[in-house]
Amino acid sequence: MSVAAIAGQALPTWRRAVLKVGSNLLAADGGGLTTRYAEALAAFITASRAAGRQIVLVSSGAVAAGRSQLRAHAPSGSDLAARQALAALGQAPMIALWQSLSPRPVAQVLLTHDDVRNRRRYLNARATLRELLALDVLAVVNENDTVAVDELKLGDNDNLAAIVAALVDADLLLIASDIDALYSADPRQDSSAMPILRVDALTPDVLAMAGGSGSAVGTGGMHTKLEAAAKAAAAGIPTALFSGRNKDTVERLALDRLRGTWFAAGRSRMQARKYWLRHAPAAPGRVHVDAGAARALTSGRASLLPGGVLEVSGVFHRGDLVEIFDEAGRPIARGLSQYSQAEAKRLAGRHSRDIESLLGYSYGAEIVHRDDLATLADIESTGGIDA
Structure with a gap:
């Protein structure tokens, strides 16, 4: 033919x-x-x-x-x-x-x-x-x-x-x-x-x-x-x-x-991405964010910027999957961190424009980019959070 x-x-x-x-x-x-x-x-x-x-x-x-x-x-x-x-x-x-x-x-x-x-x-x-x-x-x-x-x-x-x-x-x-x-x-x-x-x-x-x-x-x-x-x-x-x-x-x-x-x-590209973020093992690290960042993240359209970070705990490296919590300690999202735990601690509460002056280099304006982040609603829609 x-x-x-x-x-x-x-x-x-x-x-x-x-x-x-x-x-x-x-x-x-x-x-x-x-x-x-x-x-x-x-x-x-x-x-x-x-x-x-x-x-x-x-x-x-x-x-x-x-x-x-x-x-x-x-x-x-x-x-x-x-x-x-x-x-x-x-x-x-x-x-x-x-x-x-x-x-x-x-x-x-x-x-x-x-x-x-x-x-x-x-x-x-x-x-x-x-x-x-x-x-x-x-x-x-x-x-x-x-x-x-x-x-x-x-x-x-x-x-x-x-x-x-x-x-x-x-x-x-x-x-x-x-x-x-x-x-x-x-x-x-x-x-x-x-x-x-x-x-x-x-x-x-x-x-x-x-x-x-x-x-x-x-x-x-x-x-x-x-x-x-x-x-x-x-x-x-x-x-x-x-x-x-x-x-x-x-x-x-x-x-x-x-x-x-x-x-x-x-499945859709977004569904596949969220499914992977839901199932992939997370590093033993947590990022706690303020109320404004929590609202922005749960809208599903925002990245996690340094200014919204309150506290960083545990140990993780650049590229690791970390869990994100609000001020009350409730899990709200998971995502791939652009920065290590030590770097994220130094950047917490600071403006994105200050990243290079603080670290001497920059991997980007975000701690977690929105394309690499799944909110709690996304995770629940793909089967919930593992105990």
Whole structure:
């Protein structure tokens, strides 16, 4: 079945998305980087920005670019050291390709396993990406292959894109592929294979539809795309899979029309976030706030600022989950602290503008940002507080 024969469907409203573009679209013929398919994808990013939306790009292509730079001298093996060397060589031309297609500045963000597993480094990466979005910079994310080791690699960029989508609180994960949808079987081998336009749950039967890698230059196939969709769904983020090789399909995305497969999320992004904050183990630390801060926090629309903090107790570090109490000692919220217990004590009752002068540095104006906070009402709606 041709891509034109796949029925289009409306995309829900979204404000921020992560777009994953694979090597098979940037080095389509197995050689060096090309703008053949990247131009339409870059135009979609630009159109989305003009519509007031934000996109973080997860781009493959560094290894393929490095291999083409060396040509006949490129290592033929697939061992980790060779891929690391090729990735190091190819990062610059890969970023240069996207900069040549973008009317705004492009920034490179390289992530490792530790950056998303360690809470403090996770918050640092999150803060950096947030700031790049605020500065209207196109962030191009890739795994830092040059320092990764096999047992601690994030893996393919499909799964990395799902991790980044959760990291930046995206409303949508977009996966541009060399195939136009998920099919009931491999359409290259089975002429009766039919496109699946919507997947509400990634059951074993759905996973069985995935084959191996369809590209000589990529590390993933349909199976990794389904894994990514499952990770995104667990974070409350739906996924759209579409052909990045079809210009009309890409152009329709800017009109909120998907010609591909839609993977629904089991719950909303906010519900998933609050659920995690409700279940994650808290550090042995407490933050007590004044009446004004308690009212602001329980409204569900405010961050916890230093000025509202009365007392800090226990021991916790930057990135730890802490419990927040009102003046009467009643629990009102839980959230990820931007500052350690010692730092929060020094900042208690002070204005946010004084943070840098007091500490010599600043991780942000908030002790707990509203995106990293769940109120008691949020927690009760997801099942109550553990005893």
